[in-house]
Amino acid sequence: MGAGMVKRVLVVNDSRFERKIMRDMLISLGYEVKVTNEYEVFFLLDSYNPDIVIANMNMTNITGDRLIQDIKGRIPTTKCYLSSCSEINPEYSQSKWIDGVFATPINPGSLAKILQQEEIEVPKPFEEIMDLAVNCSLGQNLHDENDVTRFAFCPYCGNTLSESSGKFDFCPFCGMKI
Known part of the structure; x- marks a missing residue:
């Protein structure tokens, strides 16, 4: 983050210990950062006006x-991330409301990478090359509009994505939206 651009984060968790960490x-x-539980989140939301919420x-x-x-519904521009120490159902990652998902505990480097994804701009030519490379590596017909792009690996962390797991909206390793 650049100077003068400190982002406000609101952490919502019912565990006082997890909020503190x-x-x-x-x-x-x-x-x-401000932290709260699920009961007081809406009292704090309007006055704090966070850039990011981690629930x-x-x-x-x-x-x-x-x-x-x-x-x-109240602040549509707020980036909202879902965290859990339990396995997160893949259906949650397809929600139009959720900007990212990640498992806890998480190390600071991985968390920083996930939260800064909206600040990272990938040049368009690179995106087009990545799409082409992924489609070719999976043997897809590049001219069929009904094809779904399936990544063979996460373009952010580089981990291999299993074809048997189906289409990913978020990388199961780093949580980045793909």
């Missing part, structure tokens, strides 16, 4: 995906 990690990465998936009275949908 995430807060400390985000502060060490240069973010301004835990499994909380006492609401799931993180539902909470994110409500947040996006």
Whole structure:
């Protein structure tokens, strides 16, 4: 992040311990951070106006995906990420409300990469070359409009994506949207 561009992050988690760990990690990465639980999130949301929200998936009275949908209904431009120490159902990653998913615990480097994805601009020619390379490596017909682009590897972290796992919206290794 450049000087003067400190992003505000709101962490929503019902575990005080997990909130503290995430807060400390985000502060060490240069973010301004507030933490809350699922009961007080909407009292803080309007006054804090976060750039980014990180919501835990499994909380006492609401799931993180539902909470994110409500947040996006109020502040559509806020980037919202779903985190969980449990396995996240792939259907959640297809939600139009969720900008990214990641498993916790997570190391600071991986978290920084995930949260900075909206700041990273990939030059268009590179995107076109990547699409062509991926389509060719999977033997797809490049001229059929009904084909779905399936990545053989994540263009962000480089991990191999298994064809048997189907289409990915988010990399299961780094959480980046693909």
